[in-house]
Ligand SMILES: Nc1ncnc2c1ncn2[C@@H]1O[C@H](COP(=O)(O)OP(=O)(O)OP(=O)(O)O)[C@@H](O)[C@H]1O
């Protein structure tokens with residue numbers, strides 16, 4: 325075999341290596357661009373907001389005076405919102421995922437459901453806001469309560485968690501299921517003792533990431549008509565409340581220059597919450613990473 | 617194995633069996649005219665096969681001839697594959713397992729299965745062994761402890777793991793994992809053990825251990841084993857069935873099939889001329 329001329333191969337060597345270096349630099353530049361923007365954003369927010377951020381800021385109620393304004397109602401409101409969204413979405417989405425993956429026969433109907441779940445994940449959040457406004461706020465007369473907003477947000481993130489849970493359930497090796505069925509376990513016993521323990525880290529990771537999306541969403545809550553300014557805390561899920569992004573939105577709209585700083589401090593609080601939640605997700609993923 | 621759990625063993629009188637062939641052994645499985653399709657793929661064709669108590673029945677044949685399909689049909693594991701159709705009959709101790717009234721869970725508590733690839737649960741060694749008994753509703757810790765010891769001893773792995781019962785089973789070697797899976801299967805005190813190439817992922821020493829184990833276990837259980845290894849079939853089995861393209865070409869005593877096969881195709885296969 326003399327199909328390859330090795331002097332030619334050597335001649336081609338240089339351009340190959342040069343283009344390799346070129347693309348490496350190109351992709352590195354893309355990464356650095358993203359990081360740079362993020363860095364500038366963080367720098368601006370932190371330099372602007374850090375002066376207003378202290379323990380008082382977390383404890384004070386909102387106020388017309390920037391130096392007294394605090395984030396307490398919004399922060400507590402966000403926690404209330406999560407308190408509704410987390411259980412509702414986890415129950416509904418894990419149930420749906422188990423049904424679709426384990427119980428439902430693969431039919432045209434289940435494929436139809438599947439496609440629509442994926443489509444729902446792409447629906448703009450403001451549409452969910454309109455749905456929540458008609459169904460929860462008006463038809464069920466829940467008003468702008470924690471419950472109405474929580475259910476709306478649940479609908480918004482439900483498709484994401486369902487898909488994440490389905491992926492986690494699918495990733496459980498079929499050999500483990502076979503081992504369980506082979507000993508006479510019922511489907512439910514197999515799900516409970518084999519599938520779920522193996523899938524839970526994946527489900528939780530997806531769930532927390534979706535929750536952190538719910539925390540940052542503003543549009544649907546604006547549509548629901550959540551108050552921008554609230555000087556008292558909710559006592560039950562039927563009470564009015566507001567959340568961090570709404571509060572920040574409110575502050576940025578104020579004419580006084582100082583409120584820009586207050587808003588930045590609010591953003592720092594929100595970002596800190598998101599970072600904590602994402603870290604928990606990463607921690608769970610690493611700790612319980614697939615051991616099969 | 618364990619006196620605290622009673623072993624319901626239904627003994628039925630066979631009407632249409634040949635007592636000579638029986639050698640006074642009871643029929644465990646009687647397969648008649650079994651056909652199976654994966655969609656349009658006719659994977660098993662008119663299978664007739666009798667399996668007797670306390671015997672090792674080996675199933676040999678080239679890749680894709682339907683060996684796994686057949687033994688998965690014996691505990692109806694095949695139903696996990698969508699689009700499978702069957703016709704014919706498989707009687708397990710006199711009852712047709714395809715009967716609507718026959719619960720698949722009930723069948724599988726009597727017919728254990730060991731798979732080709734060791735598949736322990738990502739749980740402790742102890743939890744792996746008690747999985748079956750717990751599923752069947754046994755909660756007494758003393759009984760479970762006893763089951764663990766007996767089963768691990770039965771699977772010849774007790775000495776290797778007795779000090780690390782609470783460690784994750786994934787820390788065991790492949791051969792140890794396979795014996796753990798056998799122990800897990802023994803723990804449900806089955807009547808029949810189905811093994812699908814249980815040694816194909818193992819080294820020669822672990823293979824030997826599993827083979828010795830099979831010899832020992834057949835005193836208590838009936839064993840059906842799929843293997844690609846002719847020597848293994850010859851060493852450990854009492855009867856051998858040769859499958860080809862979804863049909864049983866020859867089914868008789870192992871001595872006979874290896875020394876004097878009746879069919880030319882069997883001879884070609886076992887002498888390595890094809891397959
Ligand atoms: N899940 C499945 N879906 C569709 N067809 C299948 C499936 N499993 C097996 N088959 C087909 O059924 C036939 C028998 O397969 P089977 O797995 O029983 O072979 P085997 O004798 O166990 O082979 P091997 O020795 O390679 O394990 C093959 O033609 C195979 O393609």
Ligand SMILES: [Mg+2]
Nearest residue numbers: 683684685812
């Ligand atoms: Mg096979």
